[in-house]
Amino acid sequence: MPNRTPHLATADATADVAAAAAAYFVAGGWLASVHSPDPLTGLLAGGAGAAVLVRTAGSILARRPRVCTPADRVTLVRAVLVACCAVLAVAGLLGRQPPGTLLILLGAAALALDAVDGPVARRTRSASDAGARLDTQTDAALTLVLSCAAAASVGPWTLLIGLLYYAFTAAGRFRPALRKTLPPSRARKAIGAFQPCALLLALTPGIPAVTGAAGVLAALALLLLSFGRDVAALERAGRAEPAAAGAAGTFRS
Numbered sequence: 001m002p003n004r005t006p007h008l009a010t011a012d013a014t015a016d017v018a019a020a021a022a023a024y025f026v027a028g029g030w031l032a033s034v035h036s037p038d039p040l041t042g043l044l045a046g047g048a049g050a051a052v053l054v055r056t057a058g059s060i061l062a063r064r065p066r067v068c069t070p071a072d073r074v075t076l077v078r079a080v081l082v083a084c085c086a087v088l089a090v091a092g093l094l095g096r097q098p099p100g101t102l103l104i105l106l107g108a109a110a111l112a113l114d115a116v117d118g119p120v121a122r123r124t125r126s127a128s129d130a131g132a133r134l135d136t137q138t139d140a141a142l143t144l145v146l147s148c149a150a151a152a153s154v155g156p157w158t159l160l161i162g163l164l165y166y167a168f169t170a171a172g173r174f175r176p177a178l179r180k181t182l183p184p185s186r187a188r189k190a191i192g193a194f195q196p197c198a199l200l201l202a203l204t205p206g207i208p209a210v211t212g213a214a215g216v217l218a219a220l221a222l223l224l225l226s227f228g229r230d231v232a233a234l235e236r237a238g239r240a241e242p243a244a245a246g247a248a249g250t251f252r253s
Contacts, residue, residue, distance in 0.1 A: 013091040015067035017057045020076040024053050024083050024087075031087045045090040046047050049083035051110045059134050071121035074113055081110035082142045089149040099149045107203075110142050111196050114169050139192060140165040146199035154202050154213050161195055161220050164227055177238025184228055193227045195219050 015082035028049045036042035076223030088103040119125040172178040198219035202212030
């Protein structure tokens, strides 16, 4: 089958993003109107969900060439689900209402689809660094949304789970070593997947508060350990590079 031209790929990417935006406009708008106690809360909840989707859509539209692979389409669906979760989380927080079953179901669906985009990318031979970053950003957004939802029932300290990724990213702006690519790690992936699982468990109606809090606390401890290990590894690699460059220069001279 012949390759599609860049023009067609750009058109497909724009259409995919537009479809995701339309889906959120309908679903997110309905959720905001039904679950918000007043119009201002609905506006803020809808804006929170839109912010999630805008970040994902912006990452795709900023690509050169602007392409949207089959795996990216799965991630776009995940982003719409996460955006809807954000609507429910913000509406619940501002309205002082406990998270409902719908938030749990949407969050679980977004989490389950995380196991789909990778195999789709490999099967369609469309895996890319841009797609991996998009997937990671969507994972981080889901974790942040769920940690916000859990803050009301478990405690504000759960926000640390959702904010750590963004703190690490922000630190990379000041520490070049933290911007380097980490080698693949099954332990890192497992710990990352455990975060939304623990948060969803804590949010599930009927789960004892002590059990939910213990699971989230264990998730936070593992996450801190994982980030600490990665930061240390990146810093060591950053210090080793100048030393290696200096040794190479001495040898050439």
